[in-house]
Amino acid sequence: EDKVVQSPLSLVVHEGDTVTLNCSYEVTNFRSLLWYKQEKKAPTFLFMLTSSGIEKKSGRLSSILDKKELFSILNITATQTGDSAIYLCAVYNNNDMRFGAGTRLTVKP
Amino acid sequence: KAGVTQTPRYLIKTRGQQVTLSCSPISGHRSVSWYQQTPGQGLQFLFEYFSETQRNKGNFPGRFSGRQFSNSRSEMNVSTLELGDSALYLCASSPSPFAGAPYEQYFGPGTRLTVT
Numbered sequence: 090e091d092k093v094v095q096s097p098l099s100l101v102v103h104e105g106d107t108v109t110l111n112c113s114y115e116v117t118n119f120r121s122l123l124w125y126k127q128e129k130k131a132p133t134f135l136f137m138l139t140s141s142g143i144e145k146k147s148g149r150l151s152s153i154l155d156k157k158e159l160f161s162i163l164n165i166t167a168t169q170t171g172d173s174a175i176y177l178c179a180v181y182n183n184n185d186m187r188f189g190a191g192t193r194l195t196v197k198p
Numbered sequence: 199k200a201g202v203t204q205t206p207r208y209l210i211k212t213r214g215q216q217v218t219l220s221c222s223p224i225s226g227h228r229s230v231s232w233y234q235q236t237p238g239q240g241l242q243f244l245f246e247y248f249s250e251t252q253r254n255k256g257n258f259p260g261r262f263s264g265r266q267f268s269n270s271r272s273e274m275n276v277s278t279l280e281l282g283d284s285a286l287y288l289c290a291s292s293p294s295p296f297a298g299a300p301y302e303q304y305f306g307p308g309t310r311l312t313v314t
Contacts, residue, residue, distance in 0.1 A: 123302065131202075131288055131305035132241075177241065184254050186231065186303075188241035 091116045093180050095189035103197050106168050110192045112178030113160040122154055122161050125177040127191070132177055135163070168196045200225065202291050202306035210312045216277040219309045223270050223291030230272040231303060232264060235286040244287075247272055276311075284313045 093114045102108055112122065121139045125132035136145045138154035138161060145152050149168075154161045165172055175191040203222045211217050223230050232244040243256035247266035264274040270291075276283055287310075290303040 125305075131307050134302055134304055137302045179241075185256060186233075186243045186246075188233075188243075190240045 091180075091182070091185065091187050093178055093187050093189040095176075095178050095192050097192060098190065099193040099195070101195045101197065102168055104169055106196075107164065107166045108168060108194060110163040110165075110176050110178075110194070111160060112162070112189055114178075114180045114187075115159065116180045116182050116187065118182040118184070119156070120181050120183055123179045123181070124152055124161070124163050125179065127175045127177055128173075135176075165194075168194075170196050170198055172196050202289060202304055204287075204289050204306040204309050206309060207307065208310050208312075210314060211279050212314050213279055213281060215279050216275065217279060217311060219274045219276075219287055219289075219311075221272045221274070221289030221291075221306055223272070223289075224304060227291035227293050227304075228270050229292040229294060229303070230266055230270065231290045231292070232272070232274050233288040233290065234258075235288055235308070236284075241288070244274070279313045281313050284311060286310050 096111045121137050123137045124135040126135055136152045141154055141156040149166045152163045173196045175193050177191045178189040180187050205220045221230055229248045231246040233241050235241045244258055245252055245264055246254045250266045261277045266272040286308045288308045289306045292303040
């Protein structure tokens with residue numbers, strides 16, 4: 090059965106720290122992996138990854154995909170309290186969009 | 199560009215009733231997907247519509263159905279509501295269909311359904 094597993098489930102850091110969130114997957118007919126940030130509202134799109142080894146970057150956030158080892162990481166450098174949220178990883182395979190349970194990140198001042 | 203809009207934002211229904219939720223995608227987006235989000239199960243895919251056709255369906259019972267109109271607006275219907283249907287229902291739109299292309303989607307604010 091297809092699955093997407095995120096780790097850790099929760100993380101507490103202090104402002105300025107760097108964090109790495111993990112997403113591993115087992116999905117047939119993989120097409121792309123997506124990262125979302127969810128605060129107290131709907132998820133907002135961060136990145137879409139389709140190719141291995143190509144880093145996507147947006148400000149302090151970056152992400153990379155390894156299609157051989159079937160995982161992706163999301164890095165956040167110099168964390169701020171506004172980064173506190175649930176980070177969701179999703180994998181789509183032409184027929185389904187499967188989400189992981191999310192990583193709850195808390196950034197303390 | 200206006201984002202994805204969903205109505206109503208909050209809804210309270212009783213068991214056995216039926217409910218219809220509405221989603222208006224971003225202008226120009228032809229794909230609309232529906233998701234159910236609960237604390238226990240997380241985000242789960244319900245179905246995707248593209249050009250008025252249901253292209254993909256998740257693992258939900260037949261009580262969950264949907265449709266899409268020619269202007270890409272979509273509705274989702276749940277019949278014979280159960281307590282377990284209480285959830286945040288999210289709609290997401292994309293310029294591309296699920297199949298055959300890289301797929302990014304943008305979520306609406308959701309409709310929070312409470313079944314009593």
